[in-house]
Amino acid sequence: MELYHSLHSTCSQKVRLCLEEKGIPWTGHHLNLRKFDHLDPNFLKINPQGLVPVLIDQNQVICESRIINEYLEEQYPQISLMPKDPLLKAKVRIWSQYVEFGPSEAVKLPSFVKNIQPELQKMGKEKALELISKIPNEQIRARWKLAATTGISKEELIPSHKKLEAMVIQMNHALINSKWLCGDNITLADLDIAPFVQRLVRIDLFHLVQSHPLVLDWFERIKSRPAYKLAMPEPGSEGLQSN
Ligand SMILES: N[C@@H](CCC(=O)N[C@@H](CS)C(=O)NCC(=O)O)C(=O)O
Numbered sequence: 001m002e003l004y005h006s007l008h009s010t011c012s013q014k015v016r017l018c019l020e021e022k023g024i025p026w027t028g029h030h031l032n033l034r035k036f037d038h039l040d041p042n043f044l045k046i047n048p049q050g051l052v053p054v055l056i057d058q059n060q061v062i063c064e065s066r067i068i069n070e071y072l073e074e075q076y077p078q079i080s081l082m083p084k085d086p087l088l089k090a091k092v093r094i095w096s097q098y099v100e101f102g103p104s105e106a107v108k109l110p111s112f113v114k115n116i117q118p119e120l121q122k123m124g125k126e127k128a129l130e131l132i133s134k135i136p137n138e139q140i141r142a143r144w145k146l147a148a149t150t151g152i153s154k155e156e157l158i159p160s161h162k163k164l165e166a167m168v169i170q171m172n173h174a175l176i177n178s179k180w181l182c183g184d185n186i187t188l189a190d191l192d193i194a195p196f197v198q199r200l201v202r203i204d205l206f207h208l209v210q211s212h213p214l215v216l217d218w219f220e221r222i223k224s225r226p227a228y229k230l231a232m233p234e235p236g237s238e239g240l241q242s243n
Contacts (some may be wrong), residue, residue: 001026004046004054006033007233008115010107011065011175011194012053014099015191018069020227021191022079033125034119038217039134051137051164055243066100069188081188091182097187098170109156110203113145115238118181120148167210168215175214179221194222 002020003026005012021027031037031052038050047054047063055062057075063067073082083089120128127147135141148154169195174181181189197219200206209215223229 002056003027003162004029004030004031004043004052005203006031006038006052008099009033009050009052010104010111010195013198013232014065014192015053015055015068015072016231017191017194017227018072018081018188020230021186021225022072022076023082024072024076028153034116036134044136044200044233049134051140066096066192073188081186081191082126082151083183083187085183088182088187092187092189093189095181096192099192099196102163103167105194106167107196107199108161108199109160109204110164110205112143113152113157113198114202116144117147117151120144125149145217158204163202164196164205165208167193168200168212171197171215172212175218180218186225190218190222193230194219198232 001019001024003012005016005028007030031043032042033052036053037043037147044050046056046061049158053063053068055068055071056143057071061073062071069074073080082092125148129145132141132144132148135144171181176185179188181193197209197215200209209219
């Protein structure tokens with residue numbers, strides 16, 4: 001089992017959490033996105049989209065964090081992260097899909113402001129734009145270009161902030177009736193969303209969690225799990241060059 005991943009990539013964190021909760025041994029290939037490791041031709045041969053995470057299992061390449069976690073659940077069900085009840089299963093899938101299209105997109109611009117923009121400015125516009133032109137996906141390329149040129153304005157962050165606030169409210173609502181998002185046991189829904197709650201610390205939005213006690217309690221519980229400690233980076237390490 002091999003994983004191409006990046007320490008601070010939320011999508012990579014989702015998969016690392018799943019691997020660690022399931023106790024699956026894995027070998028990592030770390031990519032530094034700020035140094036554009038994901039545009040290395042050898043990596044692009046593995047994932048032409050130039051995105052992490054990528055799982056290699058039984059010599060097969062699997063991309064997309066949500067799909068990887070579903071695959072791991074089906075292939076390695078001994079420690080299960082899916083409820084047996086079909087209705088709860090459907091709820092897990094709805095959360096996982098929501099994470100992929102909601103929070104996962106919403107954290108991008110605020111994270112770029114904190115992590116990527118300062119690095120691009122240090123690199124110099126010309127060199128940055130040359131590297132950015134190699135990004136395969138048009139929408140992602142545009143985001144990098146914005147960060148390297150005019151920069152991301154406070155106004156542009158407002159829709160992201162609203163979506164992330166909605167995430168916390170929705171979680172708080174779900175947690176009124178159960179210990180975890182989909183019942184009394186931890187599931188893929190909790191693992192898929194956890195990196196985005198953690199990311200709120202880095203992008204200065206953690207007050208949203210602090211004003212929702214059920215989410216705060218959930219976050220403390222998930223953070224205290226051994227898998228979380230193995231899968232997630234040291235708190236406060238996000239800004240470091242070597243990542
Ligand atoms: N839908 C994909 C998204 C993957 C993704 O966006 N990965 C980010 C890191 S979290 C990445 O590789 N970014 C590279 C870039 O922005 O060029 C998934 O869930 O795996």
